[in-house]
Each structure stands twice: as C-alpha cells, then as structure tokens.
Amino acid sequence: MKEKKSFLTFISENTFIHILLSILLGFLVGAVFLAIMGLSVGAAYGRLINSVTSLKGFTYVVVYGVPYIVAGLSVAFSFKTGVFNIGAEGQFVVGAMGAVVTSLLLPSLPKFLLVPLCFLAAMAVGAFWGILVALLKTKRGINEVLSMIMFNWIAFYLSNYIAGLPGIKNEGSAEATKNIAENASLLFSKDYIKSAGVAPTFNWGFIIAILITLLVWMIIEKTTLGYELKAVGANKYAAEYGGINVNRSIMTALGISGAMAGLAGALLVMGMGQRISIFSSQEGYGFAGIVVALIGCSNPFGVFVAGLFYGALIYGGSKLNLVGAPTQLINVIVGTVVFFISISTIFRYVRYLKRDPAKAKSGKEGAKA
Numbered sequence: 035m036k037e038k039k040s041f042l043t044f045i046s047e048n049t050f051i052h053i054l055l056s057i058l059l060g061f062l063v064g065a066v067f068l069a070i071m072g073l074s075v076g077a078a079y080g081r082l083i084n085s086v087t088s089l090k091g092f093t094y095v096v097v098y099g100v101p102y103i104v105a106g107l108s109v110a111f112s113f114k115t116g117v118f119n120i121g122a123e124g125q126f127v128v129g130a131m132g133a134v135v136t137s138l139l140l141p142s143l144p145k146f147l148l149v150p151l152c153f154l155a156a157m158a159v160g161a162f163w164g165i166l167v168a169l170l171k172t173k174r175g176i177n178e179v180l181s182m183i184m185f186n187w188i189a190f191y192l193s194n195y196i197a198g199l200p201g202i203k204n205e206g207s208a209e210a211t212k213n214i215a216e217n218a219s220l221l222f223s224k225d226y227i228k229s230a231g232v233a234p235t236f237n238w239g240f241i242i243a244i245l246i247t248l249l250v251w252m253i254i255e256k257t258t259l260g261y262e263l264k265a266v267g268a269n270k271y272a273a274e275y276g277g278i279n280v281n282r283s284i285m286t287a288l289g290i291s292g293a294m295a296g297l298a299g300a301l302l303v304m305g306m307g308q309r310i311s312i313f314s315s316q317e318g319y320g321f322a323g324i325v326v327a328l329i330g331c332s333n334p335f336g337v338f339v340a341g342l343f344y345g346a347l348i349y350g351g352s353k354l355n356l357v358g359a360p361t362q363l364i365n366v367i368v369g370t371v372v373f374f375i376s377i378s379t380i381f382r383y384v385r386y387l388k389r390d391p392a393k394a395k396s397g398k399e400g401a402k403a
Contacts, residue, residue, distance in 0.1 A: 049331050056374035057329075057343075060367040067366055068359060078359040082350040091349070093232040097306055099345025100239040101126075104298035105323030106341050107250050108291045110332040114254060115287040116267040121182030122295040123320025124189030125163045127313075129156035129296025130303045131193045134211050134310055137218035138202060145217040152218050153300055160296020163189065164288040172281035178288075186320070190313055197312050210311040220305040237305035243338070246294065251334040253290075263287050295320060325368060328375050344368070 065075045086095050105122055112119035136155040140148060167185060170176040196202060197211045204210045220237040221227075227234055254260040265273040266283045274280045298319065303310060326344050330336030351364030 053329060053331065053375060056371045059374050060369075060371035063370040064363050064367040067363060071360075073359050074357070077357045078354055078363070081353055081357045081359075082347075085350045085353040086346045090231055090233055093236045094349045095342060095346045096240050097233055097235050097237065097345075098349045099342040100243045100305065101298045101302040101319050102322055102326050102344045102348075103243045103338055103341030104246055104294055104301060105319050106326030106330060106337040106344075107246060107323075107334060108294035108298065109320075109323045109327040110330065110334065110337050111250060111254070111294065112287050112291040113327060113332045114260075114267045115263045115283055116270065117284060117287055117291075118179060119164070119182065119288065119291050119295075120179055120324065121164065121167055121185050121320070122291070122298075122323045123316060123318070124182070124186035125160040125292040125295035126299040126302075126320040126323075127186075127189040127193050127317065128163050128299070129160040130299030130307075130310055131196055132156045132159040132296065133218070133300035133303055134214055135196065135202065137214040137304075138212055141215035141217065143217060148215065148217045149220070149304070152214075152304060153297060156296040156300035157293040158296070160299070161289045161293040163296070164290075164292020165285055168285040168288040172284055186316065190316060193310065194312050197310055204309070208311075211309045213309045214304060218304055219308065220301070235306045239301040239305040242297075242301060243341070246297070247334045247338045250294075254334065259286070295323070298323070325372055328372055 061079070065079070068075045068078055085091050105126060108122050108125070109119050132155040133152040136152045137148060140151065143151065163185060167178050167181045170181050171178045197209075202211050204212050220239055222232075222236050222238070227236060230236075254264065262273070262278050262283055263286070265276065265278055266280050266287075270280045273283070302319065322344060326337055326340045329343065330338070330340035347364050347368065351361050354361050354363060
C-alpha cells in the first residue's frame with residue numbers, strides 16, 4: 035500500500051511549490067512589517083505591482099534584471115560542480131572594470147569590434163579571477179570560500195585604484211571613471227527609446243542574457259563537459275573513480291563561472307551604468323547572483339525567471355517611498371524568501387530520518403567513533 039505523504043514531505047519534494055510558497059511567505063512577512071509600521075499593505079504592494087507592469091516599468095525590470103540573470107547563471111554553473119562561488123562579486127567587479135578600460139583604451143574602434151572586445155576582456159579577467167581561486171584549492175588545498183572572500187576585497191580595492199588613474203578617472207568632480215566610449219554602449223538609439231516609450235537605459239543586454247541562458251543549458255545538459263561537471267558535483271570521489279579529472283573539472287567550472295560573472299559586470303556598465311564609480315562598499319551584484327541561483331534552483335531557465343523577479347523587486351522597491359514605505363522592505367522580503375528556500379534541506383533530512391532511522395543511527399555512531 036502506498037504511504038500517504040505528509041505536507042512537509044510534499045513541499046520538500048516539489049521544488050516549484052516550495053519556491054512559490056517561499057515567495058508568498060516573503061511577501062506575507064513584508065506585509066506584517068508594513069502593518070506594524072502603520073502603513074497600508076495594499077498601497078505599498080499596489081505601488082510595487084503598478085511600477086513594474088507598465089511598458090516602461092517592465093523595460094526597467096529587464097534592464098535591472100539582466101546583470102542579476104547572468105550573475106545568477108555564473109553561481110548556478112559553479113553549483114553544478116559542488117563549488118560555492120561566493121567570489122562572483124569580485125569577478126563581477128573586475129569584469130566591469132575590464133570592459134571600461136578596454137573601451138577607453140580603444141575608443142576609435144567600430145562598434146562591431148569594440149563591443150565584442152569589451153565582452154572578451156571582461157570574461158577573460160573574470161575567468162582569471164576564478165581560476166586563481168581554483169588553483170589555490172586544487173594545488174594548495176586552500177578552502178575556496180575563504181580565498182573567494184579575500185579576492186572579493188582585492189577586486190574592490192583594485193577597481194578603486196584603477197578608477198583613480200590618470201586617463202581613466204573622470205576629469206570632472208565625480209568620483210568615477212570616464213564614461214565608456216560611445217561605440218561600446220549597448221543602449222538602443224534615442225529615437226527608438228523615445229518613440230517606443232521604453233526605459234531610457236533599455237539596451238541589447240536582454241538578448242545577450244537569453245543567449246547565455248541557452249548556452250549554459252546546452253553545456254550542462256547536452257555536452258560531455260556538462261556531464262563531467264555534474265558528476266563531480268554529485269560525488270567527486272565516484273567521479274574520480276570513474277576516470278574524471280576532478281581538479282581539472284573544478285578549474286574549468288570556476289573559469290567559466292568567473293567568465294560569466296565578468297560578463298555580467300560588462301553588461302551592467304555597458305548597458306546601464308556607462309561608467310564605474312569609486313566604491314564606498316561592495317556593489318552586491320555577485321552576492322545577489324547567489325540569491326537568484328537559489329530561487330532559480332540552479333536551473334538556467336529558472337535562474338532567468340528569478341533574475342527578472344529580482345530585478346522587478348529592486349526597481350519596484352525603489353518606488354515604495356512614494357507611498358511612505360521604506361525601500362528596505364525589499365531586503366526583508368528577499369531575505370525571508372531565501373530563508374524558506376534554504377530550510378528545504380531540513381525537510382529532506384527529516385524525511386531521510388523517517389525513512390531509514392537505522393542508517394541515521396549508524397551514521398551518528400560512526401561519527402562518535
């Protein structure tokens with residue numbers, strides 16, 4: 035007789051339902067905070083929805099979402115090999131700076147050459163940043179999480195140093211680099227933006243994000259490389275026994291992951307920012323990529339939708355102050371969503387204990403021994 039599943043078991047086994055429920059709980063917690071502050075939940079959430087459902091609002095969502103999509107794909111790709119790429123933030127920063135410097139050094143190149151060259155430069159430095167960590171892990175056994183955190187700060191201060199160099203720094207009073215060369219911009223023409231009524235920063239980055247999503251899916255699901263990376267992520271010892279070079283797979287995964295994080299930085303600066311400010315704190319796009327990867331369950335198409343969702347929250351959240359609600363409410367919602375997504379592992383562990391308590395007991399005894 036088939037055993038009837040409990041509610042918790044059903045939620046833990048159905049990923050889509052679990053993600054959807056986590057999002058609903060996130061908005062519920064946000065509503066509780068609004069009520070405690072004496073603010074109208076309907077007015078705040080109504081403003082949030084209205085700001086992203088108009089044509090201009092939706093194009094803003096797309097513009098905001100593109101860097102999150104590609105950064106999320108970067109993190110999701112590394113997850114497949116069992117490597118937690120918390121260094122996407124640093125890879126994002128050096129990638130953005132690589133694109134800016136390339137455009138400023140070669141401003142006279144035609145657009146069809148300069149744009150791909152900026153992309154390649156951003157991906158190259160991002161990949162380099164990721165491979166450095168992989169080398170430390172595979173050659174010296176240094177924990178990748180610790181080294182990635184350190185490399186994030188190195189990227190932060192390196193970017194500020196480069197942004198202040200003569201020829202790179204803005205000649206005005208702004209503490210930022212010069213604007214990128216016009217031929218390196220991904221923005222649509224002003225005439226099109228005006229006639230279509232879209233966001234003034236609407237750009238070609240959305241098309242690139244779609245292509246990268248399809249490419250990542252093909253690599254993971256349709257290639258030998260993808261099979262090897264997933265095998266290493268599932269069980270590196272079994273993969274090594276099967277003849278897969280685990281260290282090479284980790285280096286490859288972090289190199290590709292770093293390249294995508296660098297590309298995300300280039301898409302931001304070439305599509306929306308047009309220059310890099312001297313940072314006073316971490317930008318957070320790489321860290322947001324971790325959130326997007328979690329919400330998207332590390333599935334390329336899920337990450338794509340999650341990136342748009344995150345972009346909608348960030349853009350819509352910036353309009354909450356118009357109804358007197360704090361913009362920090364979005365951080366509460368996102369944090370709650372991530373919390374409930376993360377505890378799915380607890381559900382799975384409880385289910386494991388219920389199914390085979392003997393194994394759980396033997397595991398504990400083995401740990402004590």
